[in-house]
Each structure stands twice: as structure tokens, then as C-alpha cells.
Ligand SMILES: Nc1ncnc2c1ncn2[C@@H]1O[C@H](COP(=O)(O)OP(=O)(O)OP(=O)(O)O)[C@@H](O)[C@H]1O
């Protein structure tokens with residue numbers, strides 16, 4: 001036993017020395033993403049597709065919270081609005097084309113989040129964390145009540161989409177093809193976010209999280225930058241919602257309000273906030289656990305309680321989430337200059353330079 | 363002899379904290395490319411004055427002119443973009459970023475959103491950042507987290523972050539706070555060459571240290587300007603001596 005532990009910690013030490021655990025995790029998940037539907041049946045493929053769509057929601061929350069320090073309970077709102085928008089297009093205008101569904105989701109999400117950002121973020125003074133949390137929560141709650149009481153959008157029953165998503169005249173049923181469409185979209189979104197948070201702009205975001213006020217004294221328009229990220233994240237959530245509505249063939253008040261917003265928070269905290277891959281792991285973990293538990297006869301009646309306890313344990317005792325078991329805080333934050341590659345060389349040069357200077361001065 | 367234009371003019375600035383008058387009709391004028399020292403006992407309003415100049419809070423009365431423009435109501439971002447820079451009394455580096463990234467963050471601030479997203483400039487900044495790191499003796503620690511540095515090195519990092527931006531006016535609030543005498547001396551040596559590039563206002567307690575590097579001094583006491591002038595003038599001033607011997 002001891003030997004195994006030794007081996008594991010040795011392995012961990014090597015990985016940490018390289019500072020490159022996240023890319024390994026990313027590549028493993030990418031491989032899984034590509035091959036999974038080849039090994040599981042249609043039923044599971046549909047379940048996993050749903051997880052990937054929720055992955056978009058989780059990433060969108062993570063951009064706000066883990067990267068910009070905006071505690072938002074509004075991601076469910078943008079998600080739901082994207083879903084409702086495409087459901088309306090499907091039911092009222094008979095429009096089911098994939099090439100339209102994706103931009104509708106993006107635009108609805110971006111516009112809705114822009115409005116929220118304008119009201120909550122771009123005021124005269126930088127808003128407090130709690131103000132943002134409660135503000136977005138209120139919006140989500142209000143939206144949930146609104147759609148539940150609004151007959152035109154289905155009221156409390158929500159809206160079903162009776163026809164399948166289309167590419168031209170070809171129908172995309174939930175299944176392998178739908179899976180690969182969603183997987184491609186998720187991958188593209190992930191790469192775009194990765195580019196964003198690893199860029200020099202990502203450095204500004206990292207600074208925002210650590211000392212927002214100081215950043216203003218460096219001349220950054222912090223609130224504007226945060227609002228931009230918030231809109232980008234809102235667009236991603238809206239995109240997720242539009243795919244969700246078509247995949248499930250349904251969107252209802254439960255997909256627009258506090259419940260789903262809270263799930264977004266839990267995915268990120270469970271998987272590990274402060275990285276992009278953490279929330280994806282969180283979605284897969286939480287959704288797999290609840291899927292498995294709800295299938296076991298012995299616990300069928302009270303599996304949500306078990307899930308709740310597991311979530312509570314992880315979020316309380318492992319604040320950096322599941323990913324925290326393998327990834328250090330240092331790697332999560334990362335570095336942004338080009339010093340990584342040139343470090344040793346330029347340091348050597350500079351050392352000799354320094355020594356020369358010393359010789360001259362003495 | 364032609365008088366140089368003053369870069370900064372503080373006119374009749376007052377600041378209240380409740381009933382406390384932290385600044386009382388303060389006037390200061392700072393010439394370009396000079397070092398201006400600000401001294402005074404604890405609680406005399408030195409930090410409050412620097413913060414008013416940098417935009418951390420707004421004065422209740424009076425106005426502040428920088429480079430000929432009235433900046434009294436500008437936000438800190440605008441002042442920073444116009445070449446005004448403050449090092450806070452309490453060091454405010456970004457502890458979980460590397461030393462290198464701290465400096466990059468300071469340097470890249472004028473850039474647009476898209477340029478930052480596309481990371482266009484980090485390669486071209488590299489040499490400049492490394493030169494600054496060498497100059498401020500931080501190069502060995504370039505990839506350490508800023509929070510792991512000693513207090514003295516953190517102060518230097520903050521000065522480096524300010525200097526690399528080539529500000530027109532640099533405000534340093536107790537740059538040698540918590541340093542050993544050796545480190546203080548080095549800080550003085552690090553600061554002197556800056557005179558060619560920018561104007562400096564330094565807050566310090568140590569009169570001996572500050573008089574070696576400053577051209578002019580202003581003495582504050584209980585929010586009022588007690589005296590100002592050249593170092594020689596202040597050294598000879600009876601009023602200053604009284605305050606300094608009775609209270610410090
Ligand atoms: N935000 C604030 N709210 C209330 N009072 C304040 C505030 N900031 C400063 N003061 C008060 O204003 C006075 C001047 O403070 P200031 O920090 O400017 O002094 P200082 O000269 O920098 O002192 P030190 O040498 O200790 O740094 C003090 O009496 C202080 O208690």
C-alpha cells in the first residue's frame with residue numbers, strides 16, 4: 001500500500017515539476033470526446049450529448065466567476081433564453097436549421113447578458129460581489145416567473161419542439177451525429193476561451209481577480225473588460241440553451257431560472273474553478289453520479305440527497321474541486337509572458353551581463 | 363533665467379474625513395524633472411495628498427492641474443493613461459502572478475482589447491522587461507511569484523512596475539518602508555537615474571535619506587503645509603525643526 005502511495009506521489013512530483021498537468025488532462029478528455037460514441041450505445045450517447053451541452057453552460061459560468069470574479073447566478077437565464085428563442089422559432093415560424101439555431105442562441109445570450117451587464121456592472125462605481133450575485137439571481141428568478149406565467153411561451157408547461165433539428169432537409173436526431181455536432185461546437189468554444197484566458201487579456205483578468213482596484217491605477221478600464229467577458233460568456237450560455245432545447249425537444253421554466261443557474265455554479269466548484277477544464281470535469285462527474293444513482297434501485301428514492309451530500313463534501317473540503325487533486329494553484333493561474341520558453345537562456349545572458357557590470361564598477 | 367513650467371499644481375486642496383480635516387488648503391507645485399519630497403509626522407496627510415493626486419479619492423475643495431490640464435475630476439484610469447502613477451504605501455503587487463507578469467501587466471495597459479486578446483505585443487516587450495528586471499535586481503526572481511518576494515523586493519517590483527511605464531509623474535508613498543539601511547541606500551541609487559525620465563514625489567519619514575535625493579521639500583503638519591522650498595531652506599527652517607524635534 002505504502003509503495004503505491006509513494007509511486008503516486010512520485011508521479012505527481014514529476015508532473016508538477018513540468019507544470020503541465022492541465023494539457024495532459026485536456027488531451028485525455030479530447031480523446032474520450034472523440035471515441036466515446038464509438039463504444040457506447042445510442043442511449044448513452046444521448047445522455048453524454050446532454051452533458052456536453054451543459055458543459056457549455058459550465059464554461060460560461062467559469063469565465064465569469066473563475067476568470068473575472070463576477071459571481072453570477074444569471075447563466076441559467078441566458079441559457080434558458082437561448083432555448084426559448086429557438087423553440088419559438090421552431091414552433092411559430094417552423095425554423096429548425098442548425099445554421100440559424102447556433103447564431104440565434106449566441107445573439108440572444110449576448111444581448112441579454114449585455115443588458116444585465118449594463119445595469120449591474122457599468123454603473124458609476126464598481127459593484128460589490130454580493131450585489132452582482134443578488135442582482136443576477138433576481139433576474140433569473142424574475143425570468144422564471146415570467147415564462148411560467150406567460151401563455152404564449154407555453155406557461156408552466158414549457159414548450160416542446162416536435163420536429164428534429166435540420167441541416168438543409170436532413171434531420172438530425174439525438175444520437176451519434178448530434179453528439180459530434182455538439183462535440184465540435186464545445187471544442188471550438190473551449191479553444192476560443194482558452195485563447196482568451198491564456199492571452200495578454202487573460203493576464204488582465206488574472207490581475208482583476210487578485211487586486212481589482214490596483215488595476216484601475218494602472219490605467220485599465222476594469223469594469224468594461226469585465227462586461228465584455230460577461231457578454232461573451234452570456235453568448236456561450238445562450239448557445240448551450242439553443243442546442244439543449246433542440247436536443248431535449250423541450251424547454252421550460254425549469255431551464256431558465258435559479259435551479260439551472262445554481263447547477264452552473266456547482267459544476268464549476270465541483271470540478272475546480274480557476275481553470276476551463278475543471279467545470280467540464282464537474283459536469284461529467286455530477287451528471288454521471290446523478291445518472292448512476294437514479295438508476296440504482298436501492299437508492300432510487302433518495303439519490304438527490306446522496307448527490308447533495310457529495311457536492312457539499314467536495315465544495316466544503318476540497319475548495320479547488322476535483323481538479324485540485326492533480327493541478328496546483330500555480331499552474332491554474334499560469335504565466336503570460338514569453339519568459340517560459342526563453343527563460344533559462346536569457347537568464348544566463350543576463351547573469352553574465354550583470355557580472356560584467358560588477359567587474360566594471362569594482 | 364526662464365522658469366520651467368510646473369508639471370503638477372495643487373491649488374487650495376482640502377479633504378475632510380467626517381469632521382477631520384485631513385488636508386487643509388494645500389498648495390504644491392512641482393517642476394518637471396525634479397524630485398519633490400513630502401515629509402511630516404504620522405497622520406499629517408501625506409498619503410491623503412498623494413491619493414488625491416492619483417485619483418483614489420476626490421478633494422472636497424480646490425483643484426489639481428497636471429501638465430496644464432485640470433484633472434480634479436478625472437478617474438484614476440484616465441490619470442494613469444495620462445502619465446500619472448502611484449505606488450501605494452501598502453505594497454499592492456499581484457501576489458499570485460510571477461514577477462515578470464506583474465511588469466508585463468503594468469506595461470501593456472494602454473493597449474486595446476483586441477490587441478490584448480491576440481497577444482500581439484508580449485514578444486516585443488520582452489527585452490524591455492528584462493532590462494528593467496536587471497536594473498531593479500529582480501532578474502533572478504523573474505519567474506517567482508511576486509507574493510513570495512521579501513518586502514524590500516516587493517517595493518522594488520512596484521517601483522519597477524511604475525518606472526517601466528515611463529510616467530511623467532511618479533508618486534511614491536514610503537518606497538523604503540520596512541527596508542534595511544542597506545536596501546534603503548540601494549533604493550536611492552535606483553531612483554536617481556530616473557530623474558532624466560520623469561518627475562517624482564516621494565513621501566518619507568527619514569529626513570536624512572530624503573534630503574540626499576530630493577531637490578525640493580514640502581513639510582506637512584496636520585493637513586497644512588508647514589513650509590516648503592529647497593532642501594537647504596527646509597533644513598534651516600525653524601518651524602520645521604520645532605515640529606520634528608517635538609513630535610517625531
Ligand atoms: N479613508 C479614511 N477615512 C478616515 N480617515 C482617514 C482616511 N484616510 C486617512 N484618514 C486620516 O487622515 C489623516 C491623514 O492620514 P494620512 O494617511 O494621509 O497620513 P500620513 O501622513 O500618510 O501618515 P503616515 O506617515 O502614518 O503614513 C489621519 O488622521 C488618518 O487617520
Ligand SMILES: [Mg+2]
Nearest residue numbers: 408409410451
Ligand atoms: Mg501615509
